[in-house]
Amino acid sequence: MGNLVAIVGRPNVGKSTLFNRLTKTRRAIVNEEAGTTRDRQYGKSEWQGCEFSVVDTGGWVVNSDDVFEEEIRKQVLVAVEEADVILCVVDVSSGVTDLDMAVASILRRAEKPVLLIANKTDNNELQYYAPEFYKLGLGDPICISAINGSGTGDMMDIIIGKFKKQAPEILDDDIPRVAVVGRPNVGKSSIVNAFIGEDRNIVTEIAGTTRDSIYTRYNKFGFDFYLVDTAGIRKKNKVTEDLEYYSVVRSIRSIESADVCILMIDATRGIEGQDLNIFSLIQKNNKGLVVVVNKWDLVEEKTDKSMAFFSDAIRRRLAPFDDFPIVFASALTKQRILKVLEEARNVYRNRTTRISTARLNEELLPLIEAYPPPSIKGKYIKIKYVTQLPNTQIPSFVFFANLPQYVKEPYRRFLENKIREKWPLSGTPINIFIRQK
Numbered sequence: 378m379g380n381l382v383a384i385v386g387r388p389n390v391g392k393s394t395l396f397n398r399l400t401k402t403r404r405a406i407v408n409e410e411a412g413t414t415r416d417r418q419y420g421k422s423e424w425q426g427c428e429f430s431v432v433d434t435g436g437w438v439v440n441s442d443d444v445f446e447e448e449i450r451k452q453v454l455v456a457v458e459e460a461d462v463i464l465c466v467v468d469v470s471s472g473v474t475d476l477d478m479a480v481a482s483i484l485r486r487a488e489k490p491v492l493l494i495a496n497k498t499d500n501n502e503l504q505y506y507a508p509e510f511y512k513l514g515l516g517d518p519i520c521i522s523a524i525n526g527s528g529t530g531d532m533m534d535i536i537i538g539k540f541k542k543q544a545p546e547i548l549d550d551d552i553p554r555v556a557v558v559g560r561p562n563v564g565k566s567s568i569v570n571a572f573i574g575e576d577r578n579i580v581t582e583i584a585g586t587t588r589d590s591i592y593t594r595y596n597k598f599g600f601d602f603y604l605v606d607t608a609g610i611r612k613k614n615k616v617t618e619d620l621e622y623y624s625v626v627r628s629i630r631s632i633e634s635a636d637v638c639i640l641m642i643d644a645t646r647g648i649e650g651q652d653l654n655i656f657s658l659i660q661k662n663n664k665g666l667v668v669v670v671n672k673w674d675l676v677e678e679k680t681d682k683s684m685a686f687f688s689d690a691i692r693r694r695l696a697p698f699d700d701f702p703i704v705f706a707s708a709l710t711k712q713r714i715l716k717v718l719e720e721a722r723n724v725y726r727n728r729t730t731r732i733s734t735a736r737l738n739e740e741l742l743p744l745i746e747a748y749p750p751p752s753i754k755g756k757y758i759k760i761k762y763v764t765q766l767p768n769t770q771i772p773s774f775v776f777f778a779n780l781p782q783y784v785k786e787p788y789r790r791f792l793e794n795k796i797r798e799k800w801p802l803s804g805t806p807i808n809i810f811i812r813q814k
Contacts (some may be wrong), residue, residue, distance in 0.1 A: 380429040386466035387476035391496040395523040396433040424533040457487040481513035490539040499556035553725040556605040556631040559641030564671040567708035606631040637665035665724035701804040707763040724804030734764045777814035784811045
């Protein structure tokens with residue numbers, strides 16, 4: 378399991394700037410348009426060969442401008458619950474505030490490594506203000522400037538020094554790993570229990586993982602796979618019952634360690650912002666996807682068109698990626714439960730699809746000839762050859778062209794759609810690369 382670092386602190390101390398520096402993204406720093414916010418909170422970072430995930434807890438909250446103590450308290454509790462290392466960010470230029478004190482008082486009780494990050498130390502004079510933060514009781518302030526990067530290397534050394542050494546996982550690599558994810562109360566535990574049944578002997582808890590049991594081996598009805606994080610699904614935590622975005626942070630580890638994610642959606646509520654957040658985590662990590670519409674038995678006044686209507690609505694919300702199976706199920710009545718497992722198995726197979734170079738060229742080159750990429754500035758783009766890359770996490774195809782830089786997103790999508798029409802790749806993302814021939 379990867380390590381998770383959470384960034385906490387009151388508003389305007391530079392959390393998102395620090396997040397962008399750690400994850401090397403520039404995206405959506407000050408871009409408050411709808412749709413950009415949900416990419417602001419989660420990313421991957423790497424230092425000295427050690428990879429870890431970073432969460433900016435401030436990013437999950439709606440209307441993050443008017444965050445009051447209660448909201449901040451919730452974010453900090455989520456961080457304490459889920460993260461391996463917590464970065465508490467304060468602003469050197471404005472000194473200690475009441476909100477800083479409130480955050481610190483929760484963190485002092487945490488049994489997790491907490492680093493006090495004195496941000497906005499943009500020049501040497503400002504370092505002399507840092508000692509004031511000793512009164513937060515969180516140890517030595519680490520002076521950095523998230524804007525210009527000074528001090529961040531030392532900070533990274535300290536962060537990776539705090540990670541626990543984790544026992545290697547004793548897992549068979551050829552067996553798919555499946556995670557059940559979704560918002561609170563959507564029926565994740567019910568569906569896991571429906572899979573497992575009361576018959577505990579078909580389920581083997583895998584030792585060697587640090588947090589409870591992360592993997593459960595499932596072997597029944599001809600299926601054989603690992604269920605990821607069933608312990609997390611089963612144990613409910615009191616503090617966080619009402620926390621919507623908690624479910625997103627909680628999903629991070631499960632999604633990162635799975636091959637295929639079963640995203641549960643509540644039929645009685647439709648798709649909500651939280652579902653989209655979890656979906657975007659699945660996409661960012663290039664995982665396979667099966668959407669399960671749970672509680673279908675509770676939907677009243679169904680017609681024979683209900684499923685088609687609902688499916689279309691889901692695909693529209695999750696566009697542009699819309700090639701994935703949707704199963705209408707009920708964890709309670711066990712309706713179509715095995716269908717869910719079948720689809721998960723198919724998606725796993727699709728992720729490992731290999732298509733021969735000869736077949737690819739035979740099928741795709743005539744299509745490309747009939748619909749070539751639009752010419753730009755009078756230059757004609759020719760795609761001569763296509764092949765699938767070996768040993769990739771998801772199916773990845775390279776098209777060799779004379780002017781790769783001129784092939785734009787819409788045309789890549791056209792190529793992707795054509796590949797999906799010809800070969801079974803439902804539920805798995807695919808990569809399309811255009812390279813110089």
